Amino acid sequence: MAxxxxxxxxxxRRNRSRRLLGNLxxxxxxxxxxxxxxxxxxxxxxxxxxxxxxxxKLPPELIFQPTLRNFENVFGTQNFMRYILNSVIxxxxxxxxxxxxxxxxxxxxxxxxxxxxxVVILMARMVPGITFLVPLFIIFRRLGLIDTYTxxxxxxxxVGLPFxxxxxxxxxxxxxxxxxxxxxxxGASALRTFVTVVLPLSGPGIVTASILSFVFSWNNFxxxxxxxxxxxxxxxxxxxxxxxxxxxxxxxxxxxxVVITLPVLVLAIITQRYVIRGLTAGAVKG
Amino acid sequence: xxxxxxxxxxxxxxxxxxxxxILLMMIFPLGYTLWNSFSGWSLTAGRPNTLIGPxxxxxxxxxxxxxxxxxxxxxxxxxxxxxxxxxxxAIALLLDAKDYRGKRLVTSILLLPMMAxxxxxxxxxxxxxxxxxxxxxxxxxxxxxPEPLWIAGSASVIPSLALVDIWEWTPLITLIVxxxxxxxxxxxxxxxxxxxxxxxxTLRRVTLPMLLPTISVAxxxxxxxxxxxxxxxxxxxxxxxxxxxETLNIYTYNQAFYYFNFxxxxxxxxxxxxxxxxxxxxxxxxxxxxxx
Numbered sequence: 001m002a003x004x005x006x007x008x009x010x011x012x013r014r015n016r017s018r019r020l021l022g023n024l025x026x027x028x029x030x031x032x033x034x035x036x037x038x039x040x041x042x043x044x045x046x047x048x049x050x051x052x053x054x055x056x057k058l059p060p061e062l063i064f065q066p067t068l069r070n071f072e073n074v075f076g077t078q079n080f081m082r083y084i085l086n087s088v089i090x091x092x093x094x095x096x097x098x099x100x101x102x103x104x105x106x107x108x109x110x111x112x113x114x115x116x117x118x119v120v121i122l123m124a125r126m127v128p129g130i131t132f133l134v135p136l137f138i139i140f141r142r143l144g145l146i147d148t149y150t151x152x153x154x155x156x157x158x159v160g161l162p163f164x165x166x167x168x169x170x171x172x173x174x175x176x177x178x179x180x181x182x183x184x185x186x187g188a189s190a191l192r193t194f195v196t197v198v199l200p201l202s203g204p205g206i207v208t209a210s211i212l213s214f215v216f217s218w219n220n221f222x223x224x225x226x227x228x229x230x231x232x233x234x235x236x237x238x239x240x241x242x243x244x245x246x247x248x249x250x251x252x253x254x255x256x257x258v259v260i261t262l263p264v265l266v267l268a269i270i271t272q273r274y275v276i277r278g279l280t281a282g283a284v285k286g
Numbered sequence: 287x288x289x290x291x292x293x294x295x296x297x298x299x300x301x302x303x304x305x306x307x308i309l310l311m312m313i314f315p316l317g318y319t320l321w322n323s324f325s326g327w328s329l330t331a332g333r334p335n336t337l338i339g340p341x342x343x344x345x346x347x348x349x350x351x352x353x354x355x356x357x358x359x360x361x362x363x364x365x366x367x368x369x370x371x372x373x374x375x376a377i378a379l380l381l382d383a384k385d386y387r388g389k390r391l392v393t394s395i396l397l398l399p400m401m402a403x404x405x406x407x408x409x410x411x412x413x414x415x416x417x418x419x420x421x422x423x424x425x426x427x428x429x430x431x432p433e434p435l436w437i438a439g440s441a442s443v444i445p446s447l448a449l450v451d452i453w454e455w456t457p458l459i460t461l462i463v464x465x466x467x468x469x470x471x472x473x474x475x476x477x478x479x480x481x482x483x484x485x486x487x488t489l490r491r492v493t494l495p496m497l498l499p500t501i502s503v504a505x506x507x508x509x510x511x512x513x514x515x516x517x518x519x520x521x522x523x524x525x526x527x528x529x530x531x532e533t534l535n536i537y538t539y540n541q542a543f544y545y546f547n548f549x550x551x552x553x554x555x556x557x558x559x560x561x562x563x564x565x566x567x568x569x570x571x572x573x574x575x576x577x578x
Contacts, residue, residue: 026384030392033377037395040453041402043421044410056419059428105304112297120308126566128514130535131559134542134551135315135322158311161304189289190296219403221517226543236405240521243409250413257406268401269394276397279458280465 044261048254055250070255078252080259083238089149090224090234091217094156095210102164103206107194109165110172118169125162129222132158137226147229155223160213167212167278171205172198208274215264235260316559322552329546342553352554354529355537358444362519362533363512366448366455371505373452374459375497379489381460382467396457404454404517411450412437412522437523440530447531450518455511459504466500467493506569513562534558 047055049066074080109118124132136155137146145151175198183193199206221236228234233241239256242249268275292299323342327335346352381392399407414422415436423433436446474496478488516535519525525532525540532540538558542551 023384026380029380033380034392034395036453037399037457040407040410040414041398043414044406047413055413058419058424060421060424101303101307104300108297108300114301117301117305120312121304124308124312126510126562128535128558128562130514130516130538130542131319131555132312132315134538134548134555135318136311137542138322138548139315139318154311157307161307165304190293190300191289194300215401219401219405219517221405221521222539236403236517239403239409240405243412243521253409254413257403257409260406261402264401264403265398268397272394272397275401276393276461276465279400280462 041261044254044257047250048258050251050254052249052251067251070251071259073249073252074255074259078238078242078256080235080238080256083233083235084259086149086228086232087218087234090152090156090232091214093149093153094160094217095213097153098157098160098164098213099206099210102161102209103168103199103202104194106165106168107172107198110169118165121165122162124158125166129158133223133226140227146227147231149232151227152224152232152234155227156217156220159216159220159223163212163216163278164209167209167281168202168205170281171202175201204274207271208278211267211271211275212278215267218264319552319555322549323556325549325552327547327549327552329548331547333549335548338549342550343557345550346553346557351529351532351537355532355534358531359513359533359535362444362448362451362515362531363509365445366451366512366515367505367508369448369452370456370459370508371501374456374504375463375501377456378460378463378467379493382464393461396460398457399454400458402454405521407454408450408518408521411453411518415446415522437531438527440527443523443527443531447515447519447522450522451512451515454518455508459501459508462504462507463497463500466497470496502569506566509569510562510566513565534561 046060046062048070049068050061050064051067051069054061054064105117105121108114133155136151140146140151179201180193180197183197184190188196218234219236220234221240224234224237225240228237235256239253239260242253242256322335324337324339325335326333326338326341381389414420415438417423417433417435417438420436422436426433434442434446437443470493474492475488478492483491514535515533516539519531519533519536520539523531525536534554535558538551538554541547541554
């Protein structure tokens with residue numbers, strides 16, 4: 001599978017200086033794109049290490065005496081460790097339960113071509129989350145489930161489950177049917193075939209689905225701000241609460257932003273190949 | 287005994303837990319919303335959950351704040367989507383045009399904005415947009431360029447929010463188009479080369495037409511997400527200043543969780559749901575016709 005680059009840059013070289021100019025221009029545009037994408041992150045990190053006075057100082061200092069006060073504030077007075085733990089429990093819970101019910105469903109969709117079921121599950125990805133949130137809030141309130149891990153995990157599964165099905169169906173479709181048929185011939189039950197033959201072959205797919213489910217649960221704001229309160233508050237809600245004070249503590253806010261985004265970004269870069277495959281899956285045929 | 291039962295009924299037993307989840311967490315809430323949309327239920331007004339017929343829908347038609355939200359939603363969506371598609375495709379073609387070292391690094395960088403927590407990102411843009419102490423207006427001032435009010439101005443707030451969305455999601459279009467480019471067959475490009483087509487001719491006549499299905503799916507994905515954008519708008523402006531960035535999603539949220547008008551909010555939800563599903567189906571349908 002050759003990249004198109006060889007096909008598109010086929011013109012004979014006219015002369016050296018013109019090509020050099022082209023390369024220079026190319027590098028410049030590329031640098032501009034990278035600069036635009038990275039600036040907010042740079043600004044986040046820089047200001048997380050600044051004092052309030054340094055933050056409002058113009059022109060902004062790029063080299064300065066860094067302070068750790070903001071991070072001490074985030075983990076000390078703000079009790080961010082608790083919110084991180086909440087986010088991990090909810091993200092992990094929604095991913096685990098999502099896999100538990102999503103994997104067999106995706107396998108069944110792939111094997112028996114249950115397209116209607118696939119469409120309904122993907123509807124959760126399409127329909128605005130608030131359509132589910134308002135009635136769920138009313139129902140959970142009546143059941144006394146507001147501010148519990150149960151309600152948050154269930155709600156976050158609306159975000160995670162579509163990703164799991166979206167990624168796993170094409171994956172299961174690509175597993176040769178001979179393999180499962182051979183297992184059945186050897187007398188293995190359907191459940192046994194699924195667990196001992198199909199799942200071990202699906203490692204990369206399961207990794208992709210889990211990462212996407214976890215990250216989008218970790219990032220989710222709307223479900224959490226409505227359903228979570230003191231006991232189950234997640235990190236996006238916690239950082240939002242920073243700006244409800246009269247005087248915005250920009251340093252603390254940026255430190256909290258670093259603490260929230262860093263784990264996600266590290267995870268995304270380590271598993272880059274899978275994440276890209278998962279995000280672009282379905283949009284590209286073949 | 288049990289395993290044999292599972293063997294025989296695998297077709298519906300395997301998806302059963304997911305189906306139960308869908309019924310309880312999606313279908314039932316949707317039905318419940320439809321029911322509530324015909325009720326006058328409001329905690330703040332102290333009205334009980336009793337049916338009042340289509341009154342909510344009639345009220346909506348004369349609700350200026352609703353129409354304002356509809357306009358804002360489509361303004362934001364059209365602006366963000368158009369620029370994301372144009373920029374996303376352009377950047378993908380740019381990245382694909384040459385081979386250079388560090389291509390993997392650029393791909394990693396593309397991944398960062400869309401994986402970062404939107405609320406955290408919104409906070410950084412809030413600081414950068416700050417009219418007096420923010421870095422953006424400082425740079426504009428140094429360059430003697432006009433300094434907009436960004437999210438503080440009623441005319442500039444939606445373009446500013448769209449800018450954040452563009453920053454966050456243009457890379458997704460780029461990644462999808464890049465994946466689409468590697469999947470294209472080689473023969474048409476070879477034919478174009480044999481015929482002596484220039485880069486731009488090849489791009490216009492060969493590359494873009496073949497990419498069209500990929501681009502349209504990317505566009506549909508962005509439409510679905512743009513129209514329901516919540517995190518950055520709520521965190522940065524809450525719909526303000528005034529109601530100038532209040533989209534349908536934000537307005538519904540306020541009706542439900544600020545005024546606790548569950549009946550009225552449910553009617554809004556039904557309309558919002560219909561718009562999103564309707565446009566999505568329309569796009570999917572026209573795309574299918576496009577391909578045939």
